[in-house]
Amino acid sequence: MADDPIHFGPFTFDPGRMTVARGGEVSQLGNRAALLLKCLAEAGGGTVSKEALMNAAWPGVAVEEGNLTVQIAGMRKLLGQDGEGRDWIVTVPRAGYRLLAAPAADRVPEPGPRMPVLAVLPFRNLSRDADADYFADGVVADIITALSRFRSFRVISRNTVFARRSHDADIRQAAADLGADYLVEGDIRRAGERLRISVRLVPGHDGFTLWADRFDGTLEDVFAFQDQITEAVASRLRPALEQAETTRSLRDRPKSFAAYDVYLRALWLIGEESAVANVEAHALLLQALELEPNNPNVLAHAVWALEHRNAMGWPPIGNDDIGRCLDYARRALEHCAGDPRIMAPCGMALVQTGKDYVGGMQVIEAAAAANPNDLYVMCVLGVSTLHCGDLDEAQLHLERALRLAPQDPDRRFAMTGIAHIAVIRGDYEQALYWAGRSLSVNAHFDATYWMLISANAYLGRMEEAKLYLDRLREIAPGVSLARIKAGQPARYPERIDTVLEGLRLAGLQ
Known part of the structure; x- marks a missing residue:
């Protein structure tokens, strides 16, 4: 049998990695336990004799039956019980054992894509200060909690990760032990009242760094510093992880x-x-x-x-x-x-x-x-509030989105949204500043050009406005005032009408 994942009950057993997953919780098995579970799973719900199980887990070695009993007891504890209080590994009197819910040939795996698995390792304390240990553990626990809010990847639980505190193992071995596709590792240094934390995202298969960042702060407000790190790591890891998965799929x-x-x-x-x-x-x-x-x-x-x-x-x-x-x-x-x-x-x-x-x-x-740590979600909240709510509140949401991930391409939505608010308020220089920053991130976002054209037109800079209008027509052939207006919300129609009037002044019909 190939080492492909095996589904039984609510579990996914990966024989190659020797892991059992249930929902977002991934547990590591020992070698003997993995061999026994594989033997039981391959039986398709049938009874496996004790002799066959011992031969599978201890090939060519004479062992006492008590060793099998200990391994089965350990697996039962790990798997827990079903909704009716039954063990997932059932004892068949005078015969052996069987799985309560085996992977029948017609069993359908859990719906949805196979999501990548992420583990946040305990951070190294390089300052040798015991207080820094507590701080680092708190940061890691908060990062795990924050990352668990994202649904595009699974995060291994704190208890599972903290059970292996050794930093000596090769990163690839750590990933294999935990059944993780990606690892987050970091270290902490303390010098007096100052703290520095470094964080890295590493693919488990090669150990090369995909993303890294550093955070500096003081212990004057330790909880605020901890929140800052958690927010930043959680929001910046998602696009890095998504990009890595997209690249892997396109390549492999x-x-x-x-x-x-x-x-x-x-x-x-x-x-x-x-x-x-x-x-x-x-x-x-x-x-x-x-x-x-x-x-x-x-x-x-x-x-x-x-x-x-x-x-x-x-x-x-x-x-x-x-x-x-x-x-x-x-x-x-x-x-x-x-x-x-x-x-x-x-x-x-x-x-x-x-x-x-x-x-x-x-x-x-x-x-x-x-x-609240997802840049894209906060951008959507800011832009929708711009159209349907209070402009000051919209700007706060958009500014928070920029703080979350200052290097994420999605920040163009926040920058263009802030530029739109500036056009509405008649602050055209500010609109040009934010629209220009958005343009530097993505030169193909139509709405950025709307702001550049409109603000320049209101300032009487018709030559610049027409240059941007020509560029808009290149990337959006057939663009017109009517088409733009039809696609925009109209709860407060004057908010888009202000932009459209600037486009009209520049020559768009």
Whole structure:
């Protein structure tokens, strides 16, 4: 039997890594226990004799039956009991043992993509100060809690990780022991009242650093410093991890038709922010939906593709883009199990495409409450509040989004949103500053050009305004005032009308 994952009951057993996963909890097995569980799983629910089990776990070695009893007892403790109080490993009197729920041939694995597994290792204390140990452990525990709010990867529990405190093992061995695809490691140094913490994200298979950052602070407000580190690491790890998974899929499985791989390729195309790439992404997402019609990740990105297309005023793909966008949004919300990364684009579609300002805002606010450390979710909250709520509150949300991940490409949404608020308030120099910063991040985001054109036109800088208008027409052929207006919320129509008037002054019809 190949060392492919085996599903039984609520568990996924990985014989190669010798791990058992249940939900987001991953437990490491010893070599003997893994061999025994593999033997039981391969029996398909049938009874396995004690002799066969001992031969599997202790091949060629004469051992007492008590050794088998000890191993079975340990596995029972690890697996726990089912909802009716029964052990998952059942004793068959005078015969042997069997699994209560075996992986029958027609058993369907848990729905959804195979998510990457992340482990946050205990940080090294390089200052040899016992107080720093407590601080480092608190930071790690908080980071694990914050990362657990993200649904695009699984985080190994604190107890499992803290059980192995040795820093001597090779990073690849640590990943294998924990069953983790990626590891977060770090160290802490203390000099008087100053602390420095370094954090790194490392793929388990090669040990090379994918992302690293350093945080400096004082012990004057130790809890505020701890919160700052937790917020920053949690928000910046997600895009680094997502990019690593996308690169891996494009490299290792470029022609895979599994829904997860198709979804990752579509995600990469959506990030190009062009009308042509958007069409390609939408086609890929339709392929993925044929494989998994109710996959909430795929549905949410289909929502994103159609909502963004409508909001930018690009030509429609089909006869009823708006109707399909809203249908996808409702289906995604039905199946998302409270995932804020799915709720946010769906809520935005309700606001922006469906003009359901109350219902859409409720969904977006719930997403932000579920994960306030997600840059994209906070950007959506800020932009939607710009359209439907208080402008000061919108600016606070957008500024917080920028603090969360100052290097994430998604920050263009926050910068352009702040520029839009500045145009509304007549602060055109400030609008140009923020729109210029957004342009440096992504030169293909239509809304950034709207702000650059409008602010320059209001300042009487028509030459600059027309240069940006020419660039807008290059990336969005057929763009018009009517198309832009149709794709924007109208709870407070003057907020987009102010921008549109600047575009009209520059010559857009």
